[in-house]
Amino acid sequence: MLDPHCLRTDLDKTMQRLAVRGYTLDVTLLSALETERKSVQVETERLRAERNHHSKAIGIAKAQGKDPASLLAAVADLGERLSVNETRLVEIQQAFSDLALRIPNLPHASVPLGRDEKDNVEVRREGRPRAFAFPPKDHVALGTALDAMDFDVAAKISGSRFVVLKGRLAQLQRAIIQFMLDLHTTEHGYTELYVPYLVNAESLRGTGQLPKFEEDLFALRHIEGRADYYLIPTAEVPVTNLVRGEIVEAVRLPLKYVSHTPCFRSEAGSYGKDTRGMIRQHQFEKVELVQLVTPQQSYAALESLTANAETVLQRLDLPYRVVALCGADLGFSAAKTYDLEVWLPSQGCYREVSSCSNFEDFQTRRMVARFRNPATGKPELLHSLNGSGLAVGRTLVAILENYQEHDGRIRVPTALQPYLRGIEHL
RNA sequence: GGAGAGGUGGCUGAGCGGUCUAAAGCGGCGGUCUUGAAAACCGUUGGAGCGCGAGUCCCCGGGGGUUCGAAUCCCUCCCUCUCCGCCA
CATH class of the missing domain: 1.10.287.40 (Serine-tRNA synthetase, tRNA binding domain)
Structure with missing residues (x-):
């Protein structure tokens, strides 16, 4: 939520800044x-x-x-x-x-202008896409050939946009999760959290999914007359809401949390988009990074959080690029966002595996999450940030496609071998 | 699921219709004393909003009601604890 003062005293300036993201106040x-x-x-x-x-x-x-x-x-x-x-x-x-509650956040001054995702600005590019001596297959063909990825049986059990992973790929996914959590907890200073996957409406209002984006969520209604629950669309929701209504002592800052959860999204409005494979699912695994910091630190924190997510791609030796989202492509709650995009040989392009954002005080004002400023002794709003570190399903897709051999075997990235009993190929 | 007990300021805890703008203790902060510290003593110490201002309003788990007046009475929901049942 924007500062009510901006909506009372500074309406014209607020309107101009919101126009950057194509929003008319x-x-x-x-x-x-x-x-x-x-x-x-x-x-x-x-x-x-x-x-x-x-x-x-x-x-x-x-x-x-x-x-x-x-x-x-x-x-x-x-x-x-x-x-x-x-x-x-x-x-x-x-x-x-x-x-x-339905007005989006003000874009940061450094956000590029633009009308759609084509106007996002590439910030840097790391790694070089591999030159294949054979036509690379996509992850669906590779996973199916391994008899370890089954969309048909998932459709029978549940419906479209679900997958069953078996054997080696189920283990690979578990290894990826374990690797990411270990990296962030031991090298980047994040505290691991296990959190509820069902949350109440108040939590979703806090992070900004409600009231505007209810159709994107899966809701559990009227369970024995109790309050409704929603399946989390991202660990951002339960983790950030940890500080809802709190006044955190300054000495505890910054708070840095990492959590692995499944994520559930209805994908309403993306009919016909990424219908093949694991790119866009109703249920997927994600390791999420969340930071709660003082306002002075938040833009430095955005850079370091982004770097933490990039380290995963570097250790896995996957080619990727970082783009700064333009105003029009910015999410509802974000003031500034960097997307990390990994190279997918089958599609010949970079696809999002992480989205790292600074929300400034947009979420914390909604949830009244504050810290006590030692200089004044008064409570002030925290700044919140989060980013995927990374989306696990898409990382698995990227590994399959980038590490495939001509015979359909998959080389195991060195960083993951300790998590797969040292094996070098799937 | 059944029965019972509770939710008050950072914590403990009193208050059960009218100066409650909530007692007291602990903790925190400032000071006196001290070479320094402890102890003792004195003072101070929640949050949100509105108004140019004097000021004012709201918050005792959430919401609603009764009343001139509600922390206090009524309804409802949520949460915590104890016992029984069930269960991973």
Whole structure:
């Protein structure tokens, strides 16, 4: 959520900055709402002060044994007037927050301008795509030939956009997860977390998936009359919400968490996109990095978090590039995002395996997550960041395709061999 | 699933319809004393919003209700703990 002050006092500038991402802010509606809010709130508080004053006088009169009848008469119609104002105030505040929760974050000044993903800016490129002496197969052909990847049986069990991994590939996926977690915990200073995969609506509101993107989520409704749960679309949701409503002591910062979870996405609106293979699934594994830092540190943290995710690709010796997302391609909550894209020989292009973002105080304002500033002793909003470190399914795809041999065998990246009993080929 | 007990400021814990803008203790911070520290003593110490301002309003698990007035009474939901049952 944006700072309400930006939506009250600095509307024009806010509108201009949101235009960078192609979002049109309804200035007329917001300023009309704000004007009424101010007058109704002032009047409501004035009436409440009057009521409190009278009630106190009644209490004192009774204590002294006097008849409070005349005092009671004075407040006879106060309750009615007050409740009219209070009701209106709640309506206005509700309307304001309904609007505010659907306004995206302001892009950082360094975000490139652009109209779509073609305008993203390549920042750097690491590794060189391998020159194949034979036509490289895609991961579906490779996995099927190994008898270790089965989309048909997954479709029978569940439906489209699911996969069953067997034997060597199930083990390879487990090895990838283990490798990533070990790297981030032992070398990058992240604390590993195991978290719930079902979360409540409040958590999703905190990180920004709700209220605007409910259709992208899988929801569990009306379980024995209890509150609804949602399957997490990313570990970002439970991990970042760890600090919801907290005031963290400054000495504990930065908080750096890593967590492996399955992720569940409805992929509504991506019909016909990446229908083949493991690229876009309803359920996939991901290792997620999350940092909670002071505002002064957050852009340095974005660079280091991105570098931490890149290290995975470097250790696996996979060619990749880093792109800075342009305004139009930026996610709802992000102020700035770097995507990491890995080379896929079968597609002859780079595909996203990680998205590293600084949300500044957009998420933490929604969840009221703060730290105590030692200089002032006052609570201030934290900045939150996260990035995939990495998407496991797509990493597995990249390994299969980049490490394939002419005979269909898959070489095991050196970094993963300790996790697969030292074997060199699948 | 059944029965019961609870949720109050960083922590412990009192308050059970009217100066509660919540007692007390612990902890934190500042000070006195001290070569320094401890102890003792004194003071101080939650958060959010509105208003140009004097100021004002809200927060005792969440929401709703009763009342001139709610931490306190009623309804409802959530959470924690104990016992029983079931279960990995």
